[in-house]
Amino acid sequence: MSSLFTLLAAASALALGVGATATKAQAADVKSVVLVHGGFVDGSGWQGVYDILTKDGYDVTIVQNPTTSLADDVAVTRRAIAAAPGQVVLVGHSYGGVVVSEAGTDPKVAAVVYIAAFAPDAGESVASLIANPAPGAPVPPILPPVDGFLFLDKAKFAASFAADVRPDIASFMANSQVPWGMAALEGKVTAPAWKAKPSWYLVATEDKMIPPEAQRAMANRAGATVSEAKGSHSIYVSKPQAVAAVIENAAKGAQTAAQ
Template sequence: MASDHPAKTIVLVHGGFVDGSGWSGVHRILAERGYEVVVVQNPTTSLADDVAVTKRAIASASGEVVLVGHPYGGVVITEAGRESKVKSLVYIAAFAPDQGESVSSLIANPQPGVPVPPILPPVDGFLQLDRTKFVHSFAADVSPDVARFMADSQVPWEVFALEGKVTQPAWKTKPSLVD
């Protein structure tokens, strides 16, 4: 399909507990509209590891990059978005931390009445969501079949990744990213 938008690569960064396959529907729509799309497969072992993988995805892009993050992916794009190819940041229900913040610090004291993710206690240093509550807390906006698949194919999220602190938020250090 022909498009009239400037050539840009859209780099999609997933959150914790899932992998890049969660972007399947978004990838299909963007690719059909003529965009180059790169789906990052973060290991979710540490913020540093995830930022390194995301930076490699940015480097592989053929042109300017729109960097998109979903939940924890927002932390990753906040740190990785300082790369010169990145022209925009998009946060989709994502964390947008400031300098020195981490997922742990952002979720430490939820407001009364705010739903808390059904995170199970760590096993060997890795977290997972309660499968019986996964759909409601994480995938309520997708088809039941997709949500069930996502719950059953969770990627364990290393506790260490939640502690990774943002050093210099891209949205602060590159004012052109902020509208």
């Protein structure tokens, strides 16, 4: 009789152990991705990346941040993080890197990914990061603000922002620009997520908006896992496979770190 109880106790302990292991694996499984767009555009440019990630089994949320102020954009992003199932890989393109740097300290965020993005330190903003461009660096064709909002010169949009995007799509992007608020440009990060979370960075080597050397410098400062791909500032549109690969590597890397 005592043998039976011993066997049952052992079986129960084994079941509890297996259950705990399964729970740990489930907790470490990072399958949610939140994508944050940058200035002058909306979230529709993420469609190619979205299609790849969802096909590979990820739950993907695309944030339609209003780009009116950093505080507003962070609030929208945090709501998306809260609604996503489980742990999240938080991804930002361009100015979206500022948003994810501020919002990425959320406990649900397992990793932060920068796609040709600003990766500011505490107290920095897009305005401060672009204040002193290196000699010879390309100057984005930003028009003077109107009522506190910025646009890119439509005639120069493709060359600066989307040189490797199909011409009809680049033209559509130029003519469907989202006003970028000066309050967003000047919004300062308080505690950058890359100081607390593992980060990944994809450098777009043909970028005419954020110089590749500036991207590399920010990525190295953040201690990010860095990869590079030939592409314009709109690499998330033109090279969705390269972008999705970095995001999936971040999900797997964050999962491994959590185990």
